[in-house]
Amino acid sequence: MSVDRVRRLVDAVPDPELPHVTIGDLGMVRSVRSSSFGIVVEITPTYTGCPATEAIVDAVRAAIGEAGYGPASVEMVLDPPWTTDDITEQGREKLRKAGIAPPPEIAGDLEAVIDLPAPCPRCHSRRTRRLGDFGATACKAPHVCQACGEPFELFKPI
Amino acid sequence: MGATVLSNDELLRHADRAMVLAQRLTEWIAHAPDLEEDMALANLGLDLLGQARSLYTLAGAREGAGRTEDDFAYLREAREFRNPALVEQPNGDFAATIVRQFLHDAYAIEWWTARVDGPDPDVGALAAKVVKETTYHLRYSRGWLVRLGDGTDESHRRTSAAVDALWPFVGDLFAPSDAALRPGFDDRVAAGFADATVSVPAGAEAFTPATEPSPLLVELLAEMQSLHRAHPGVSW
Ligand SMILES: [Zn+2]
Numbered sequence: 001m002s003v004d005r006v007r008r009l010v011d012a013v014p015d016p017e018l019p020h021v022t023i024g025d026l027g028m029v030r031s032v033r034s035s036s037f038g039i040v041v042e043i044t045p046t047y048t049g050c051p052a053t054e055a056i057v058d059a060v061r062a063a064i065g066e067a068g069y070g071p072a073s074v075e076m077v078l079d080p081p082w083t084t085d086d087i088t089e090q091g092r093e094k095l096r097k098a099g100i101a102p103p104p105e106i107a108g109d110l111e112a113v114i115d116l117p118a119p120c121p122r123c124h125s126r127r128t129r130r131l132g133d134f135g136a137t138a139c140k141a142p143h144v145c146q147a148c149g150e151p152f153e154l155f156k157p158i
Numbered sequence: 159m160g161a162t163v164l165s166n167d168e169l170l171r172h173a174d175r176a177m178v179l180a181q182r183l184t185e186w187i188a189h190a191p192d193l194e195e196d197m198a199l200a201n202l203g204l205d206l207l208g209q210a211r212s213l214y215t216l217a218g219a220r221e222g223a224g225r226t227e228d229d230f231a232y233l234r235e236a237r238e239f240r241n242p243a244l245v246e247q248p249n250g251d252f253a254a255t256i257v258r259q260f261l262h263d264a265y266a267i268e269w270w271t272a273r274v275d276g277p278d279p280d281v282g283a284l285a286a287k288v289v290k291e292t293t294y295h296l297r298y299s300r301g302w303l304v305r306l307g308d309g310t311d312e313s314h315r316r317t318s319a320a321v322d323a324l325w326p327f328v329g330d331l332f333a334p335s336d337a338a339l340r341p342g343f344d345d346r347v348a349a350g351f352a353d354a355t356v357s358v359p360a361g362a363e364a365f366t367p368a369t370e371p372s373p374l375l376v377e378l379l380a381e382m383q384s385l386h387r388a389h390p391g392v393s394w
Contacts, residue, residue, distance in 0.1 A: 047291075078280075079279070079280075079283030132198060134200075142194075158290045
């Protein structure tokens with residue numbers, strides 16, 4: 001069997017909380033390999049408290065099983081921990097198209113970027129206002145654009 | 159496993175701290191001053207629950223007796239919990255919740271930051287992410303501390319009252335092995351209190367942990383564990 005094909009299947013699993021992007025776009029898939037016991041997938045969770053983690057494991061197993069490559073074992077790896085810097089360029093573009101501002105790059109210093117004004121994903125203006133750090137989901141902060149007047153969300157750097 | 163990793167007692171102390179505070183925060187759901195604060199407190203609680211689950215799972219793996227995160231969270235008695243008393247304290251009004259959160263977060267960021275490059279690699283991997291989560295928590299609790307403390311006469315009065323009521327529990331946050339964290343905590347708290355125009359109570363860390371579990375914890379766990387006890391094996 002082709003491990004590359006399985007990798008593409010796994011990468012294409014949608015994120016339960018952000019249906020516009022896949023777990024591949026988010027950079028959550030650490031490895032896919034073939035062992036004598038079947039396919040082994042390593043996934044890293046995004047948020048520590050993310051209730052969607054179990055759903056992702058189930059979806060990955062199902063995707064592999066439905067394509068006839070199962071059974072697969074899905075392992076969670078914590079080290080090195082996931083950061084929003086792992087989101088791919090393709091993932092960032094999809095977020096913008098969905099009206100979500102992608103997170104600024106942290107590069108080891110969250111404090112340095114936490115107060116940067118998020119550019120509006122629609123009109124690209126930086127005249128935007130943060131309404132709070134916590135929105136309906138843990139990973140996004142509600143904003144409003146003062147140039148075009150539209151509300152939007154920032155994918156918070158973490 | 160080398161001798162330098164955290165003891166299970168210490169892992170449980172921090173897992174219980176996060177779990178108990180998460181439980182207190184969930185009590186705010188649908189009762190916060192507005193929807194935004196409702197979501198913020200719920201998100202803080204969710205992060206803390208995730209931290210607790212990770213630490214319980216690690217403690218279970220190291221213990222090697224097959225105990226799961228559920229076993230630690232739901233099947234232990236109050237006397238087995240190791241959390242500092244601060245996180246058991248009732249929500250009170252919004253000012254009391256914010257002061258409790260600020261004191262907790264100022265401690266938590268120091269503790270987790272020290273773990274990032276510490277000698278326990280499993281906790282270190284977790285810490286890299288938790289430090290970032292706690293950065294947001296502290297930004298929230300400190301932001302509200304300042305708005306309330308430096309706000310109206312009434313909000314200032316309530317904030318000061320909460321500081322006076324909760325300050326006695328600060329000493330108990332620090333285990334003997336945490337002594338090196340205290341100066342960083344004191345600096346953060348002094349700066350936050352100064353911006354909030356509230357004063358640090360003088361020397362009133364009089365709280366001594368009792369040998370018996372506090373009625374507050376017993377009641378909180380009864381509530382938290384009731385669902386699980388009524389439906390054994392119910393999933394998270
Ligand atoms: Zn705009």
